[in-house]
Amino acid sequence: MLNKDNITLVGVDIAKSKFDICIYNGNFSSCKYESYSNDLEGFYNFFSLLNSINNLQDIRIGLEATSNYMYPLQKYLDLHSVRHILINPKQLHHYIKYKNYQSKTDKLDSYYIADYISILKDDSFNSSHSKTKALYKSYNNYIKLVIKTEVHIKGLSDSMVDNDFISPTLKTEILKFNEHLAKTKKKILAELLVTIKISMPEYEHIKSDLVGVADKTLLAVLPLIYEISI
Structure with missing residues (x-):
C-alpha cells in the first residue's frame, strides 16, 4: 500500500469530451473535485491544479480504461513522466461491489477510482x-x-x-x-x-x-x- 504522507492520489473518470477528477483525501466529502475538457486546454488546466498541490513526481493517477478516450491524456501523462495506472473496468466493478457503493455519477466514479488506487502498491503505477x-x-x-x-x-x-x-x-x-x-x-x-x-x-x-x-x-x-x- 502507498505511503500517503507525501503522495497525492488522483482518480480520473474520462469520457469522450471531458474528464472528471478526484483529488483523494479519504472520505468522499473531503476530496477535491474538478471537471476538464478532454483536450490540450483541459490537460493544461489539470496540470496547473496538480502543480499547485504537489510535485508531479509525487502524484499517482488512476484512469479507468474506456475505449480510446483516455489515450490523449495518458500520452500527456507519459510526456510529463507522471506515474499512472490504467484500471481494468471489471476489477473496478468488483471493487465497487465489494465496497457496497451504490450511486454512480461522473464525480462519484472519479472518487471510486481514487479510492481503488489507494490500496495499490507504488510499483503498480507505470506508463502502460x-x-x-x-x-x-x-x-x-x-x-x-x-x-x-x-x-x-x-x-x-x-x-x-x-x-x-x-x-x-x-x-x-x-x-x-x-x-x-x-x-x-x-x-x-x-x-x-x-x-x-x-x-x-x-x-x-x-x-x-x-x-x-x-x-x-x-x-x-x-x-x-x-x-x-x-
Whole structure:
C-alpha cells in the first residue's frame, strides 16, 4: 500500500469530451473535485491544479480504461513522466461491489477510482502506454520476420516444382518447414493478443465499438489507433 504522507492520489473518470477528477483525501466529502475538457486546454488546466498541490513526481493517477478516450491524456501523462495506472473496468466493478457503493455519477466514479488506487502498491503505477508500444513493436517484429521467411520459402517451393535436381525428401522437408512457419505465426499472434488484453484493458471496449472486426484485423490497425511507429 502507498505511503500517503507525501503522495497525492488522483482518480480520473474520462469520457469522450471531458474528464472528471478526484483529488483523494479519504472520505468522499473531503476530496477535491474538478471537471476538464478532454483536450490540450483541459490537460493544461489539470496540470496547473496538480502543480499547485504537489510535485508531479509525487502524484499517482488512476484512469479507468474506456475505449480510446483516455489515450490523449495518458500520452500527456507519459510526456510529463507522471506515474499512472490504467484500471481494468471489471476489477473496478468488483471493487465497487465489494465496497457496497451504490450511486454512480461522473464525480462519484472519479472518487471510486481514487479510492481503488489507494490500496495499490507504488510499483503498480507505470506508463502502460509506453509498455504497450514496446510490447507491440517486439511482437510485430517477430511476425514480420516470420512473414518474410514464409515469402522466401514459398519462392523456393515454387522454383522446385519442375526441378528434377532437388530430391523429393528435400521438397517434403521444405513444405513441412513452411507449415511450421504458418503455425508459429499463428501462435505469435495469439500470444500478442493475450499480452495486449492484459496491458490494454481498453482493447475489449475498442473491439466492441468496431462491430464485426476480427482480432487479427484490429491488431493490424492498432498502430493507427495508438500512433505506434513500427
